[in-house]
Amino acid sequence: MKAVIWMAYGTPDVLEVHDLEEPTPKNHEVLVKIASSAVTTGDCRMRRFDVPSGFWLPARLAFGLFKPRKKITGMDFSGEVVAVGKGVSLFKKGDRVFGTTGVALGANSEYTCIAENKALIKIPDSISHTDAVSLIFGGITALYFLQGKIKQDSKVLINGASGSVGSSAVQVSKNYGAKVTGICSGSNRELVLSIGADKVIDYTNNDFSDNGVVYDVILDTVGNLSYAGCKRSLSKSGKLILINAGLGTIISSLVKKNLICGVALESKELLQEILRLYETKRLKPVIDKVYSLEKIVEAHRYVDEGHKKGNVVLTIE
Numbered sequence: 001m002k003a004v005i006w007m008a009y010g011t012p013d014v015l016e017v018h019d020l021e022e023p024t025p026k027n028h029e030v031l032v033k034i035a036s037s038a039v040t041t042g043d044c045r046m047r048r049f050d051v052p053s054g055f056w057l058p059a060r061l062a063f064g065l066f067k068p069r070k071k072i073t074g075m076d077f078s079g080e081v082v083a084v085g086k087g088v089s090l091f092k093k094g095d096r097v098f099g100t101t102g103v104a105l106g107a108n109s110e111y112t113c114i115a116e117n118k119a120l121i122k123i124p125d126s127i128s129h130t131d132a133v134s135l136i137f138g139g140i141t142a143l144y145f146l147q148g149k150i151k152q153d154s155k156v157l158i159n160g161a162s163g164s165v166g167s168s169a170v171q172v173s174k175n176y177g178a179k180v181t182g183i184c185s186g187s188n189r190e191l192v193l194s195i196g197a198d199k200v201i202d203y204t205n206n207d208f209s210d211n212g213v214v215y216d217v218i219l220d221t222v223g224n225l226s227y228a229g230c231k232r233s234l235s236k237s238g239k240l241i242l243i244n245a246g247l248g249t250i251i252s253s254l255v256k257k258n259l260i261c262g263v264a265l266e267s268k269e270l271l272q273e274i275l276r277l278y279e280t281k282r283l284k285p286v287i288d289k290v291y292s293l294e295k296i297v298e299a300h301r302y303v304d305e306g307h308k309k310g311n312v313v314l315t316i317e
């Protein structure tokens with residue numbers, strides 16, 4: 001099978017497409033023939049080993065001290081179950097599925113094995129694999145951080161509203177009844193309005209913290225906001241969510257009740273919610289570019305620029 005492998009951390013040039021042996025599902029695992037995968041900021045940050053401050057050593061110990069421990073790149077996938085291991089009861093051959101391997105990686109490949117109890121669910125025929133895979137990264141992150149924090153008419157500010165997490169966060173917030181302001185560059189204004197934002201602030205000529213408006217939730221996907229800088233833009237019970245926080249900020253969030261940091265954890269429940277929102281037309285895919293697996297270096301270079309609109313998909317057929 002064709003798969004993208006990496007033998008070192010570094011620039012996109014460390015990625016190579018190789019022919020590898022197809023994996024065999026172990027007990028309680030399914031073998032998925034992948035139709036579409038994704039290139040996310042998570043994949044790119046892992047490739048260049050760009051981890052938040054204070055996490056260098058723990059992340060190196062987890063992912064490989066001198067070189068990556070996992071050979072095949074990629075987390076998110078959509079495809080079809082083609083074989084099941086012993087004891088599998090939730091899936092059968094022929095099921096269309098989407099899911100994420102998370103830090104176990106292995107999704108930029110023609111086939112992957114994943115335990116049936118991991119973040120993997122069935123999808124209907126009505127959703128294409130390209131659309132399905134594009135919903136995973138931003139959808140999981142937006143739901144993980146925003147669920148339970150937004151009420152009807154809450155004022156929500158999304159920094160980086162045109163990206164993968166941001167475009168999902170705008171839609172998820174609207175679904176909870178929020179009044180949403182998105183921050184992006186002027187060229188992405190129409191996109192962010194088209195997915196439901198009520199207002200857009202162009203960060204190239206406006207600073208939201210200067211306009212006296214307060215928000216009930218501020219979600220920073222970009223990594224350029226701080227607690228001190230946002231305090232005066234938060235309502236009394238307002239919450240600041242920083243998804244790129246370093247260790248020091250994470251530690252301070254243990255004592256600051258209105259500061260939320262951390263890492264989004266994937267689950268079947270979040271995938272079910274993503275699918276439910278998609279099927280009820282409250283979460284639509286935002287796809288910037290689609291590359292073939294062979295163009296993996298190009299795809300990573302594009303995502304590394306930091307200005308994609310929504311998501312980048314890899315087709316593997």
Ligand SMILES: NC(=O)c1ccc[n+]([C@@H]2O[C@H](COP(=O)([O-])OP(=O)(O)OC[C@H]3O[C@@H](n4cnc5c(N)ncnc54)[C@H](OP(=O)(O)O)[C@@H]3O)[C@@H](O)[C@H]2O)c1
Nearest residue numbers: 041141160162163164165184185203221243262263264307
């Ligand atoms: N903690 C977690 O669990 C977690 C989970 C997922 C992702 N993340 C992190 O979240 C970050 C965002 O991920 P993503 O996939 O959404 O990124 P992305 O798709 O690359 O989007 C980044 C967006 O930020 C905008 N942007 C760039 N500079 C900006 C600025 N100065 N002010 C406002 N917006 C700006 C860009 O818009 P323009 O093109 O208009 O400039 C772009 O749309 C990544 O660093 C990722 O590692 C963390």
